Amino acid sequence: MSSTTINRSPISKPKSLLAKISQVSLPWRITLGYLTIMLLLPVAALLAKASTEKPSDFWRIATTPVALSTYEITFVTALVAALINGVFGVLVAWVLVRYDFPFKRFIDAAIDLPFALPTAVAGLTLATVYSENGWIGSLLAPLGIKVAFTRLGVGMAMIFITLPFVVRTLQPVLQEMEKDIEEAAWSLGASHWQTFWRVILPPLVPALLTGVALGFARAVGEYGSVVIVASNIPFKDLIASVLIIQRLEQYDYSGATVIGTVLLAISLLILLVINLLQAWGKKYET
């Protein structure tokens, strides 16, 4: 771990970006050119379109009752899903790092499935498994719990796609944690609970928060699995991404742009928070 933080490249005098561009170097040109055409230009197009709206119009479109309800459904459900994965992610990471049991390697590898599985497939299978005659849905139906085509389904889809984040950010930290410290705490008379809360959990907090934030960011932007598993009815289980698509289908480019800009701003804010959390975690390491 420590070797990655040591940057052995000799620190040449920091030059300005412009001075570098003027130097004839193909990789630089490709990097900056590609980023400009593929990334900056589209972002600029969105912002430019958004800026053609008058601020009062922007505000009015961004805060229509339907839009507000999609924000609430998107962000609250994503937060709950990320927090649930936070709790169970600690448990799963702990079990995978500390215990041995049959099929452990297989289960460890399978955690990444949501990263690799296309979201449309995730939505399709969740919609059938949790439908009234699906494998799990049929067990829940007698209890009066409906998952597919409700907000619970949106939550399940978000849990599915964000499951690996917390586990994968915690595993390396847990692996590096010295078992001695726990044993010392224990032999000094701390109970299991005390050992967990006072000794094991604190060093995990930066990684845990990073994992939860990554999961939250992913869940907020999720579209494919949610659109299939939800009924997409406004005020019930319509999320912001689906609202953008509905606006586009009605050729309401202004509406789509405004809500898209709100989503983009919040995503960038979360990205900033994640970067700060990661910096904090690195400080914790040393």
Place this chain on the structure above:
Amino acid sequence: MNSNRATVVLRRILMQLKRLWRGLPAALEPVRMWLKRIWPELVKRLLIGVAIAYLSIALFIPALNVFAQAFQGGIEPFFRNLTQPDFLHAATLTVIIALIVVPLNTVFGLCAAWVIARHQFRGRAFLNSLLDVPFAVSPVVAGLMIMLLYGRQGWFGSLLQSANIKVVFAMPAMVLASAFISMPFVAREVIPVLEEAGRDQEEAAKTLGASDWQIFWRVTLPTIRWGLLYGVILTNARVMGEFGAVSVVSGNIAGSTQTLPLFVEDAYKQYQTQAAFSAAVLLAGLALVTLVLREIVERKTKIADVE
């Protein structure tokens, strides 16, 4: 009189109970010891049980369900679904888009990784964060951006129309959207490897008179090959599986601008659940191959680390 006797009896019973109570710890000592002995094992089993139950409900059962549904009617209807023209077209289009996007993003990823890992310059941290933007942005917003850029009312809309080039609701926009959302994978996998390897070897090669190309092919590429390979695998998985961004810009026309994930959703909406799951199995197979390759790459890098 009677009440007196009753109190005496009561007191006696109480005394007996007290004695029993005091003797209890001693009598239960073996039980306590036994509990203490098996406690860690008990906790372990409980934790493993809860973890596996959670993973099953959230992950394993839905994943198994894909295969169970696809092969519900046996293997024959599965293959019949796979010969539908719409399906075949979607599969071909998915592969073509991947064949265009993956090399593009691989070249870009390599260049970006080299720029970020091998240079110190003002704006490096900014460039590094900029690279993460496609991961943070909702795919739908990414699709919307492409629409606003190349669509009829977009910046290049009239220009493209006069040149009679169709971008939106056609393959070019699907390529652009796929490239956008899978942009960072290669760079993200290669940067840490480059940073860890340092530049000693590259500089040694340079002093020995190797050209930049030679250094790249003979020194840098062998060092980063596993990280690069993993980045390429991830890019490919993401491109082939992308749904949101592509569905915004494609128009989702069956047999024309429909990729496999779009086909899955469309078939499901048309109540052709069987066809949807047949295509879903292929995509799930792709995911499994991705995970297996990842395991192999990870093991290779571990071996390389030990060496």
